[in-house]
Amino acid sequence: MTQTRLPSLTGLRWIAAFMVFGFHISVVGLVDTGSAGAVLRRVFGQGAVGVSFFFILSGFVLAWSARAGDTPRRFWQRRFAKIYPNHFVTWVPALAVAILAGTTITAPIVFTNLFLVHAWVPDIDVFYGMNSVSWSLACEAFFYLMFPVVFAGLRRLPERALWPSTVATMAVIWLIPVAVRVLPEDLHYWAIWVFPVSRLPEFVLGILLARVVRAGRWPNVGTAPFVVLAVAAYIASAWLPFGFRIVAGTAIPLALLIAAVAVADVQERPFPLRTRWAVWLGEVSYAFYLLHLLGLRLVARVFGADHPVVVEVGLVLVTLGAAVFGSWLLYIWVERPAMRIFGPRRRSDAPTPQPVPADPIVPVRAGTRSGTTQ
Incomplete structure (x- = not known):
């Protein structure tokens, strides 16, 4: 039997997106009642690290599913078809809601967001303007722009250099909070969390770990140790200094979990x-990620805060259900059709993907497809 898909990583995507959802419940103040609010903050206080998971997974999956004979143009076209239509469709209501709410909207906020370059601007009104979660798409757009060059270089690494390069990349992630201290203090948050160049090492780490797995150099110890490590890091990172808490404290355990689950x-x-x-x-x-904060903010604005805990939990559950339903509609009406319409046409001379032996782990042939989409 062969296995070229990675369905468990697809399932893990939902866990990461749900953790971000839980984090944003507190951000909008929808649940802020006594013990309920305290429990929510304890469980989801580090939920934003789901973004790190997405960045690492993106590098892993793109390297895993790299196609023989692919060109940068075709790669970028596929990425555009996957990412941008959903962004545009959610950008429109985000603009409408901002106007109706009387939020200050300027041309730099509107157009940097529309063209996914707002994460490069160290102004919170810009990089969190409109649909706030879209700042991460600006980072992804940068990663996609760089991928053909970065992957071409990393695929030339000899197998013996894979783990040293992986460890070095992990070290860079931990050094970033130190390096940003040369900047004014009010730029530290942006430089660590939002600045696309600072988030690039997470993407590169995913690429390297995909190569490690392909090369059969991953230790065959199962997934349980890495699940425990990721959960422990999630909990413990809350006590780290802020600069290390928001990325470095959890990025490496999440990366190791992704590789372990791919092996499984x-x-x-x-x-x-x-x-x-x-x-x-x-x-x-992905659709859920783009929709959920708009839904939470709308519900918080309509119903306000300081309700009994039962009412607050009910509002959260209704918002969650509506966001999942809306995500399904966005997925079937926008995301999938856009990939067919805007993606590159299949070439008649394209090689047929070859199956991948499932056990033991062996290098995966170029041209195979992953069950995970990014």
């Missing part, structure tokens, strides 16, 4: 997030 999928070993529903939720998670 290739070897067809059991993992809870391989179920049909988990994979479905993972498939709509």
Whole structure:
């Protein structure tokens, strides 16, 4: 039997998106009642690290699914078809809501967001303007622009250099909070969390770990140790200094978890997030990520705060259900059609993807497809 898909990683995408959702419940103040608010902040206080998961997973999946004979133009066209239509469709209501709410909207806010360059501007009104979560898409756009060059260089690394290069990249992630101290203090948050160049090492780490797995250099110790490590890092990172808490404290455990789960999928070993529903939720998670904060802000604005805890929990559950339903609609009406319409046409001379032996882990042939989409 062969295994070229990575369904468990698709399921993990939903967990990451849900953690971001939980984090934003507190940000909008929808649940802020006594013990309920305290529990929410304890559970989801580090939920924003789901963005790190997406950045690392993006590098891993793009390297895993790299195609023989692909060109930068075709790669960029596929990435545009996957990412931009959903962004544009959510940008329009975000602009409408901002205007109706009387929020100050300027041309730099509107157009840098529209063209996904707002993360490069160290102004919170710009990089968090409009649909605030879209700042991460500006980082992804930069990663995609760089991928053909970065991947071409990393694929030339000899196998013996893969782990040293991976460890060096992990070290860079930890050094960034130190390096930004040369900047004025009011730029530290932007420089660590938002600045695309600072987030590039996470993407590169994903690429390197995909190569490690392909080369059969991943330790065959299962997924449980890495699940425990990721959960422990999530909890413990809350006590780190702020500069290390928001990225460095969790990025490496999340990266190791991604690689371990990919190995489990290739070897067809059991993992809870391989179920049909988990994979479905993972498939709509990108749309969910773009919609959920707009929904939370709308509900918070309409219903206000300081309700009994039962009412607050009910509002959260209704918002979650509506966001999932809206994500499904966005996925089937925009995301999938856009990939067919705007993506590159299949070339008649393209090679047929070859199956990948599932066990033991062996290098994956170029041209295979991943079950995870980014």
